[in-house]
Amino acid sequence: MLSSPFVQRVKLALSFKGLSYEYVEENLQNKSHVLLSSNPVHKKVPVLIHNGKCICESMIIVQYLDEVFAGAGPSLLPADPYERAMARFWAAYIDDKLLSSWMTAFRGKNDEEKEEGRKLSAAMAENLEEALRNKPFFGGDNVGFVDIALGGFAAWVHAVEKIYGIKKFDAAKTPLLAAWVERFGALDAAKAVLPDVDVLVEVGKRRQAESDAAAAAAAQGN
Amino acid sequence: MLSSPFVQRVKLALSFKGLSYEYVEENLQNKSHVLLSSNPVHKKVPVLIHNGKCICESMIIVQYLDEVFAGAGPSLLPADPYERAMARFWAAYIDDKLLSSWMTAFRGKNDEEKEEGRKLSAAMAENLEEALRNKPFFGGDNVGFVDIALGGFAAWVHAVEKIYGIKKFDAAKTPLLAAWVERFGALDAAKAVLPDVDVLVEVGKRRQAESDAAAAAAAQGN
Numbered sequence: 001m002l003s004s005p006f007v008q009r010v011k012l013a014l015s016f017k018g019l020s021y022e023y024v025e026e027n028l029q030n031k032s033h034v035l036l037s038s039n040p041v042h043k044k045v046p047v048l049i050h051n052g053k054c055i056c057e058s059m060i061i062v063q064y065l066d067e068v069f070a071g072a073g074p075s076l077l078p079a080d081p082y083e084r085a086m087a088r089f090w091a092a093y094i095d096d097k098l099l100s101s102w103m104t105a106f107r108g109k110n111d112e113e114k115e116e117g118r119k120l121s122a123a124m125a126e127n128l129e130e131a132l133r134n135k136p137f138f139g140g141d142n143v144g145f146v147d148i149a150l151g152g153f154a155a156w157v158h159a160v161e162k163i164y165g166i167k168k169f170d171a172a173k174t175p176l177l178a179a180w181v182e183r184f185g186a187l188d189a190a191k192a193v194l195p196d197v198d199v200l201v202e203v204g205k206r207r208q209a210e211s212d213a214a215a216a217a218a219a220q221g222n
Numbered sequence: 223m224l225s226s227p228f229v230q231r232v233k234l235a236l237s238f239k240g241l242s243y244e245y246v247e248e249n250l251q252n253k254s255h256v257l258l259s260s261n262p263v264h265k266k267v268p269v270l271i272h273n274g275k276c277i278c279e280s281m282i283i284v285q286y287l288d289e290v291f292a293g294a295g296p297s298l299l300p301a302d303p304y305e306r307a308m309a310r311f312w313a314a315y316i317d318d319k320l321l322s323s324w325m326t327a328f329r330g331k332n333d334e335e336k337e338e339g340r341k342l343s344a345a346m347a348e349n350l351e352e353a354l355r356n357k358p359f360f361g362g363d364n365v366g367f368v369d370i371a372l373g374g375f376a377a378w379v380h381a382v383e384k385i386y387g388i389k390k391f392d393a394a395k396t397p398l399l400a401a402w403v404e405r406f407g408a409l410d411a412a413k414a415v416l417p418d419v420d421v422l423v424e425v426g427k428r429r430q431a432e433s434d435a436a437a438a439a440a441a442q443g444n
Contacts, residue, residue: 041315041349055307057314067303081289085277092279093263127263 002195003203005152006058007046011193012151013062016143017073018189059091062148076145090131090138091149098124102168106160107211118166125174132176136183147184151194154185159200163208224417225425227374228280229268233415234373235284238365239295240411281313284370298367312353312360313371320346324390328382329433340388347396354398358405369406373416376407381422385430 002025014021026035026045038047038054048055048064055064066076077084101124104117131138131146138146157168158181169177184190224247236243248257248267260269260276270277270286277286288298299306323346326339353360353368360368379390380403391399406412 053304055304055311057311060307060310060314063310064303064307067306081286082275082277084289085282085286088282088285089277089279092282 003200004045005156006044007152008155008194009058009148009152010046010048010061010065012148012190013065013076015189015193016076016148017065017069019065019069019072058152059095059145059149062145066145074142076139076143076148078139078144086131087138087145090128090146093124093128094146094149098128106164106208109215121168122170122173125169125177129174129176132180137180143184143187143189150180151184151190154181154190155194155197155200156204157181158185158197159204162197162201163204225422226267227378228266229374230377230416231280231370231374232268232270232283232287234370234412235287235298237411237415238298238370239287239291241287241291241294280374281317281367281371284367288367296364298361298365298370300361300366308353309360309367312350312368315346315350316368316371320350328386328430331437343390344392344395347391347399351396351398354402359402365406365409365411372402373406373412376403376412377416377419377422378426379403380407380419381426384419384423385426 011023024034026032028045031043035045035047036043038049039045039056042056044056046056046058046061048061050064050068055061062076077087098121101117101121105114105121106117108114108117128150135141137143138150143151153168161167167178169181171178185194233245246256248254250267253265257267257269258265260271261267261278264278266278268278268280268283270283272286272290277283284298299309320343323339323343327336327343328339330336330339350372357363359365360372365373375390383389389400391403393400407416
């Protein structure tokens, strides 16, 4: 699942920390025994297998990597407890709030719900913008925990713009986020692992077509 | 908001770590300037104010306390990175999965949805049961991060049983969880801060009546 933003987070963390690994692609239509046994609760990617132990959930994996490989590459979480708490706060905000508003904006039941999702995601982006005030990255001068959390969506931001003509981060309303997407995506460690935008465009178009077909079938009562 | 399970988590963490604090009650119908300015994003309790800095979101506060007061009382998160990842995994599971199934079971739109929520929450409790295998607490011999996450609901488990006659943790299906609720609630540090069950019963009955009235009004098209 190269297209998964959650898989991309783990790849980004590995890349920024300069760690080598073996990547195993998973077919979610026909999940492997390895996936089902290594993540029996959620049965989802990504899963990190390290020293024979399985770690699940993208941001939990990122924290694990940061703790186990504390000496490798830059620390993703800051040393100061308050700054750590703030990093966890914004990473959770991305998952709990921003992401769900994006889903509503693109997968809402009708145009009204989608419009509501777009408004909500714009308001949420404005909140998140505050966390970038006066610094190039959420982590400060360097990429940190929140950059990885949002970075998983960096390639998708461009793909969505190509498919729908919609900028997830409006340069007029959230200029810092709009600039961040470009700045983050230009980093060598990000370029090394972020998927090709055109591939995501194809994935996105296919999903939209499937979603439209399902909605049409539901409307016909099939 | 003494009745909030999220507030109770923070009080539990403070109690188990033996930390003293000033508790300020908040009226959520008329939120104070302090709350609105200290948690401008979510505008929710709990908020921890420490050294003039505001930390929000219950489990982020618990981690903050564990890091800042590493020398005070027992550590809530284990030292081993894999064990830490597992503790974070189950704490997130309680918030993302178990809690939302409970909400559906009690606040579902109709009886069908409520029944679905009850089945789901039973299945999720069975998953969580595995994390208690062969140990008295999620943290092992002592209370840890996951015990605090679930412990915030310990008094509510009893209140719900009194109101609805429903055991959230069925002794037949999830005996370890059923025993854990009793074991956890009997600890001095928990008893010191968990709210009185009868008070929660009154809160729960009032909310149910409000919810029923709102549903009846909606059904009449008001």
